[in-house]
Amino acid sequence: MTTSRVLVNLSVRRLSAAALSLMMLLATSMTASADEADAKQLLKAMSDYLAAQQAISFDYDAILEVVTKDEQILALASSGNVVLKRPDKIRATRSSGFADVEMSFDGKTLTLLGKNLNIYAQQDVPGTLDDLVDALRKHNRPLPAADLLLTDPYEVLMQDVVDVKDLGSGVIGGVECDYLAFRKKDVDWQIWIAQGERPYPCRYVISSKSMDGQPQYSIQVGDWKTGDEVAATDFSFKNPTDAKKVDLKDLEGADELPNHFQTGDAQ
Known part of the structure; x- marks a missing residue:
């Protein structure tokens, strides 16, 4: 009789432990699901806000990491400014220790000026800002924060995403932000979105998982302005310094890497 009671008590304890484990598993799954849904909602709100702005300007600081053949990670820093007017006009600058570049686009012609x-070099690119981004990527001359400036950032950012996390909040440049992290097969990326009525991107970081050392590209945004806050801008190229025109392939001093850097294959 005592033996039977012991067996029954053990069975109850095991059942209770199993039920508790199941409850904890369900709670964890529900929390993860809720976090994922919240993160997607926050990203979608940012995307909708950005797409609705007809005029935007901001300053930025960017870091491009490169990995040497002996696995040392080097950080190349640059700063600049972006001014855009939807659907088809933009002017962007990028200054670093080895380059001083201005890009302008008036809906018809792309101009890259190596100050x-x-x-300078020019190319016909009739169309919208989305068309311009595609053209620049074909020439391996990406626009700063290009994914965030498209007509539908959410669709582009979420393509092939396999994991989503809402990591709470953080502070970037004194601005309280929602902190989100996403994973794809080849890259991880994170974004900090300003809280409040203007959910603009304060910081955006992309990590490459296909290269040794997983180097990152990060861009931090400041002095965010929209609408009437944006100063009037002429998006056409005037050439006030009598710059010499060259073919786009011969435009030196405008790349993200200095000339003494030699690129190799990703590992």
Whole structure:
């Protein structure tokens, strides 16, 4: 009789432990699901806000990491400014220790000006800002924060995402932000979105998982302005310094990497 009572008590304890484990598993799954839904909702709200702005300007600081053949990670820093007017006009600058570049697009012509060498190149790119982003990527000359400036950032950012996390909040440049993290097969990316009525991107970080050292590209945004706050801008190219025109392939001093860096294959 005592033996039977012991067996029954053990069975109850095991059942209770199993039920508790199941409850904890369900609670964890529900929390993860809720966090994922919240993160997607926050990203979608940012995307809708950005797409609705007809005029935007901001300053930025960017870091591009490169990995040497002996696995040392080097950080190349640059700063600049972006001014855009939807659907088809933008002017962007990028200054670093080895380049001083201005890009302008008036809906018809793309102009890249190497200020430090006083040379420029042009290419016909009729269309919208989305068309411009595609054209620049084909020439391996990406626009700063290009994914965030498209007509529908959410669709582009969420493509092939396999994991989503809402990591709470953080502070970037004194602005309280929602902190989100996403994973794809080849890259991880994180974004900090300003809380409140203007959910603009304060910081955006992309990590490459296909290269040794998993180097990152990060861009931090400041002095965010929209609508009437944006100063009037001429998006056409005037050439006030009598810069020399060259073919786009011959435009030196405008790349993200200095000339003494030699690129190799990703590992």
